[in-house]
Structures are given as C-alpha cells and as structure tokens.
Amino acid sequence: MNNHILEWLPAYHDDELPAYQRQQVKDHLEICPVCRTELQTLLDLSMLLKSDPLPQLTFPERFAAQVHLLLPRSAPPRLQKPRLPGWVLATPLALVVIWAFVQAGVWLTSFTLGTSLIFPVITPSFLLEDSLGIPGTLLVLNLVLSAGLVVLLSAWTALWHRWKQQQNPSSVFTYLGKEV
Amino acid sequence: MAPDGAKGDHRVVDDRDLIASAQLGDRQAFGELVRRHQRGVVSVVYRMCGDLRLAEDAAQEAFIRTWQNLNRYNPQYAFRSWLYRIAANSALDTLRRERPAAVIDTLPLPDPRPTPEQTAEKDERAALTRRSIARLSEPLRIVLVLREYEELSYQEISTVLDIPIGTVMSRLNTARTQLRRELAGFLEEA
Numbered sequence: 001m002n003n004h005i006l007e008w009l010p011a012y013h014d015d016e017l018p019a020y021q022r023q024q025v026k027d028h029l030e031i032c033p034v035c036r037t038e039l040q041t042l043l044d045l046s047m048l049l050k051s052d053p054l055p056q057l058t059f060p061e062r063f064a065a066q067v068h069l070l071l072p073r074s075a076p077p078r079l080q081k082p083r084l085p086g087w088v089l090a091t092p093l094a095l096v097v098i099w100a101f102v103q104a105g106v107w108l109t110s111f112t113l114g115t116s117l118i119f120p121v122i123t124p125s126f127l128l129e130d131s132l133g134i135p136g137t138l139l140v141l142n143l144v145l146s147a148g149l150v151v152l153l154s155a156w157t158a159l160w161h162r163w164k165q166q167q168n169p170s171s172v173f174t175y176l177g178k179e180v
Numbered sequence: 181m182a183p184d185g186a187k188g189d190h191r192v193v194d195d196r197d198l199i200a201s202a203q204l205g206d207r208q209a210f211g212e213l214v215r216r217h218q219r220g221v222v223s224v225v226y227r228m229c230g231d232l233r234l235a236e237d238a239a240q241e242a243f244i245r246t247w248q249n250l251n252r253y254n255p256q257y258a259f260r261s262w263l264y265r266i267a268a269n270s271a272l273d274t275l276r277r278e279r280p281a282a283v284i285d286t287l288p289l290p291d292p293r294p295t296p297e298q299t300a301e302k303d304e305r306a307a308l309t310r311r312s313i314a315r316l317s318e319p320l321r322i323v324l325v326l327r328e329y330e331e332l333s334y335q336e337i338s339t340v341l342d343i344p345i346g347t348v349m350s351r352l353n354t355a356r357t358q359l360r361r362e363l364a365g366f367l368e369e370a
Contacts, residue, residue, distance in 0.1 A: 010356065046328060048309060051302070051306065052306035052310060060218065067214050067243045067244065068214075070244055075205025076202070076203055076247055076249070077248070078251050
C-alpha cells in the first residue's frame with residue numbers, strides 16, 4: 001500500500017474498522033511515518049480532551065432527591081393512540097357496495113336487453129354496432145365507474161398505509177424530533 | 181437503525197423493569213433510574229455547557245422531561261440512547277436560555293472548585309479545551325462529546341441523534357479538525 005490512508009485513521013482510532021481493514025491500516029502504519037504522525041495527533045487530541053475531568057456533582061444524593069421533588073405529582077401521561085373516524089374506515093366498504101350495486105344493475109339491464117355489458121371484450125362488435133345507443137352508454141359509464149372506484153380504493157389504501165406508518169415510526173424516538 | 185437495547189448485561193434488564201414500573205407512575209423506580217444514569221447525563225450536559233451549575237440544572241430538566249415522556253419510550257432501543265438525546269436537547273435549551281449570546285468567552289475559567297493539586301497550567305489547558313469545544317457548532321459538539329467522553333460507538337451515536345453513520349463520521353472529523361487547529365499549541369507540546 002503506497003498511498004496514505006489518512007481517511008481511515010479516525011475510524012481506526014475509534015476502533016470502528018472491520019478486521020480486514022484494521023489489519024491493512026496496521027500494516028501501512030508500520031511503513032508510513034506520515035500516517036503514524038497523523039494517528040499520534042488523534043491520540044494526543046483525545047488525551048487532551050480527557051485531561052479535563054468531569055467535576056463531581058455538588059451532592060449526588062441531593063441531585064436525585066431534587067429531581068424527585070420536581071417531578072409532577074401525576075404519573076407519566078399515557079399515550080392515546082389516535083383513531084381514524086368511523087366514516088374513514090367505512091369508505092372502502094361503501095365503495096365496494098356501490099360497485100356491487102351498479103354491477104347488479106348492469107347485469108339486470110344486460111339480461112333485459114339480451115346483450116353482454118359486462119364482458120365487452122368477448123363481444124367487441126357490440127360497441128361498434130351500438131356505440132352511442134343506450135347499451136353503449138351504460139357500458140362506458142360502467143367502465144368509467146369501475147376505473148374510478150379502483151383509483152379511489154388505491155388512494156384510500158395508500159393514505160391508510162401512510163397513516164399507519166406515522167403511528168408506528170421505525171425511529172427510536174417519538175419525542176424530541178429536533179436535530180441536535 | 182439497529183436496536184441497541186439488547187446488550188446482555190443485567191443492568192439493561194433491570195432498567196427495563198424499572199422503566200415499566202415508572203411508566204405506571206412508580207416514582208421510586210424512576211428515582212433509581214435517575215441514580216443510575218445521573219452521572220452519564222450530567223457528563224453529557226456538562227461537556228455541552230462547560231459549566232457545572234448549568235449542567236446540573238439541565239440534567240434535572242432532562243430527567244423531568246424523561247418522566248413526562250416515559251410512555252413514548254420505545255423499549256426496543258437502549259434507554260441510555262433516549263436519555264442522552266433528551267439530555268443533549270436539554271443542555272442546548274439551557275444554554276440558549278441562560279447564555280443567549282457571547283457565551284464562549286464567558287465560560288468559567290478554571291473549575292469553580294479546584295482541587296489543591298491542580299496546577300495553573302492544567303487549569304488553563306482545561307479551560308481552553310472547554311472553550312474550544314464550546315466554539316464548535318451544536319451538531320459537531322454533541323457528536324464529539326458522545327464519542328470522546330461517553331465513548332459511544334458510531335452506531336450508538338447514530339441512534340442517539342437519529343442521523344446516518346456517515347454523518348456521524350463526517351461531523352466527528354470536522355470537529356476534530358477544528359479542535360486540532362484551536363489546540364495546536366497544546367498538541368505540539370504533547
């Protein structure tokens with residue numbers, strides 16, 4: 001290894017390198033005075049910082065007692081998990097019921113007219129023949145309604161998923177969001 | 181972010197029992213948590229503030245905030261990580277409240293209660309070190325304090341501050357570079 005490994009030295013100094021990299025740094029240090037000097041400076045800085053000892057608490061027992069006295073009388077407030085309103089939860093069910101109702105109506109109309117409004121792909125000539133007639137209009141409306149319901153259901157699912165994630169953050173902290 | 185609360189020492193288990201009791205309002209259990217962690221919390225806030233009196237106030241405030249938010253603690257992670265973050269924020273709030281401007285050059289020179297064996301040179305060196313740390317920006321200072329004084333791993337610091345490990349490393353390097361420049365005289369002596 002001919003190049004200096006200065007960028008690895010802080011992690012080496014902090015014992016944060018994986019074993020194979022640590023060995024590489026060790027080997028390099030044996031032959032490189034520049035990197036040895038850099039490492040020594042990091043060690044000296046740590047020693048200098050630690051040479052300022054932590055002063056003793058004024059009275060350690062009194063500290064704990066004072067905290068005890070300052071604590072609010074009440075128990076730590078319990079978290080109330082926010083709940084979604086009932087109408088929000090009922091929305092997808094309502095959408096499905098509406099869709100089923102419309103489909104039932106379309107089936108009945110189809111039966112009455114003797115044509116297929118449900119499976120236009122099977123009877124593609126249907127649209128060509130009656131493109132602007134009543135059956136054609138019903139078919140288009142049915143398709144638009146079905147697509148609209150799919151979009152609404154997808155949007156509801158995405159919003160619900162996001163809300164659930166916000167209720168169960170993966171972070172360790174649910175308090176003190178500010179950056180320090 | 182990997183959970184770091186599963187370390188095998190019995191204190192962690194005991195802490196969890198104490199936390200569970202304290203969450204139900206057991207003040208004695210919380211008192212025991214305070215006794216166990218007061219040194220670490222005071223250390224963090226002292227290194228952030230550079231003043232023992234302010235540090236004690238900030239540490240008390242940190243424990244009170246901890247009590248008030250105890251039911252927000254996620255037991256999957258180390259209690260110490262959560263506590264240190266509250267302590268760091270408490271230290272910063274105290275500093276902003278008590279020393280709104282020009283704080284650095286007013287930091288107490290030597291320790292208010294020097295021991296007899298402390299020499300003037302040691303006092304000066306310690307005071308200048310504290311001032312240099314105080315000159316660091318808050319994000320750099322907290323990373324340096326947690327690494328150099330509390331000896332937290334990069335992963336633990338990342339957990340405490342909720343920042344990526346890469347950011348921990350870059351902040352630590354920047355802080356050290358700045359300190360090396362400011363304390364060059366002492367480092368050359370060493």
